[in-house]
Amino acid sequence: MPIQEADYIWKNGEMIPWAEATTHVLTHALLYGTCAFEGSRAYETNDGTVVFRNDAHVERLFYSARMYGIGIKYTEDEIIEATRRTVRENGLKSAYIRTNAYLGYGEMSPAAANAPDDFVIAAFPWGRYMGADAIEKGVDVAVSSWRRLAGSTIPAGAKLAGNYLSSRLIAMEARRAGVTEGIGLSHEGLLSEAGSANLFLVKGGKLMTPPFSSSILHGITRASIITLAKDLGIEVVEQEMPREMLYGADEMFFTGTAAEITPIRQVDGIEVGKGERSITSALQKAFFGLFDGTTEDKWGWLDRV
Numbered sequence: 535m536p537i538q539e540a541d542y543i544w545k546n547g548e549m550i551p552w553a554e555a556t557t558h559v560l561t562h563a564l565l566y567g568t569c570a571f572e573g574s575r576a577y578e579t580n581d582g583t584v585v586f587r588n589d590a591h592v593e594r595l596f597y598s599a600r601m602y603g604i605g606i607k608y609t610e611d612e613i614i615e616a617t618r619r620t621v622r623e624n625g626l627k628s629a630y631i632r633t634n635a636y637l638g639y640g641e642m643s644p645a646a647a648n649a650p651d652d653f654v655i656a657a658f659p660w661g662r663y664m665g666a667d668a669i670e671k672g673v674d675v676a677v678s679s680w681r682r683l684a685g686s687t688i689p690a691g692a693k694l695a696g697n698y699l700s701s702r703l704i705a706m707e708a709r710r711a712g713v714t715e716g717i718g719l720s721h722e723g724l725l726s727e728a729g730s731a732n733l734f735l736v737k738g739g740k741l742m743t744p745p746f747s748s749s750i751l752h753g754i755t756r757a758s759i760i761t762l763a764k765d766l767g768i769e770v771v772e773q774e775m776p777r778e779m780l781y782g783a784d785e786m787f788f789t790g791t792a793a794e795i796t797p798i799r800q801v802d803g804i805e806v807g808k809g810e811r812s813i814t815s816a817l818q819k820a821f822f823g824l825f826d827g828t829t830e831d832k833w834g835w836l837d838r839v
């Protein structure tokens with residue numbers, strides 16, 4: 535989906551016109567993938583616009599940046615406020631928000647100490663990541679031949695540009711196969727996550743998801759869904775699962791800031807369950823209810839802009 539540009543981007547402490555937020559072609563982030571980034575969302579509610587879990591996204595960004603030695607001149611609170619400001623000053627009621635901390639143009643070496651760090655926040659209108667009716671109808675997926683990263687390769691839980699080469703390979707293969715997304719297996723052949731979202735299965739009324747490991751991103755939506763499920767009295771199990779679990783699941787869905795809660799209709803050409811989605815629907819209702827006011831925000835996840 536092409537980006538519909540907003541008026542301003544927050545760059546290094548100032549709001550500047552979108553077109554002026556440029557970077558050098560030899561920037562470190564382009565050459566070596568030294569960019570820590572976040573994707574968060576602003577939603578319109580009856581009570582104004584909110585950023586969903588702004589603090590959790592900023593905290594993960596600082597963790598990711600630390601792992602790559604990307605300096606950040608701001609505090610977490612300053613970035614939380616800068617995120618609100620970017621949405622507010624662009625007059626956006628809802629938005630996707632991209633927050634990037636990256637190494638700029640400096641000495642030619644991946645380990646260069648003198649590359650300046652840059653920080654940008656862009657917010658723009660955005661719809662459904664996996665297609666206009668994906669949330670209602672679900673998507674078809676395939677298991678990828680590409681494995682996710684092994685332990686001690688790239689830090690677990692960090693959202694770093696370099697990791698997304700794996701996501702791109704999975705996504706390109708899925709497209710060639712004519713499906714919306716690919717599910718990556720861990721290097722041991724166990725279920726891990728999609729190229730761009732975390733994975734949940736429902737079996738016998740239980741909600742199951744692979745545990746945190748180096749091969750999955752510690753999704754903020756994933757954590758929120760686990761909390762909402764427990765709140766609804768649904769048993770949640772985080773456990774290693776072989777690939778075969780995919781074909782016997784009753785329900786299956788992806789979670790992510792972009793994917794929100796997207797049901798999976800078919801995997802490798804095999805229908806998921808019998809088409810009944812009571813747990814997926816209950817979780818969608820609880821999640822989207824946070825924004826239409828039908829789910830109480832007991833956890834302080836909605837950050838007013």
Ligand code: PLP
Nearest residue numbers: 730731732751753754755790791
């Ligand atoms: N896994 C990958 C590879 C992702 O890119 C994303 C999206 O950001 C997720 C999982 C979901 O994470 P979150 O819910 O924090 O957006």
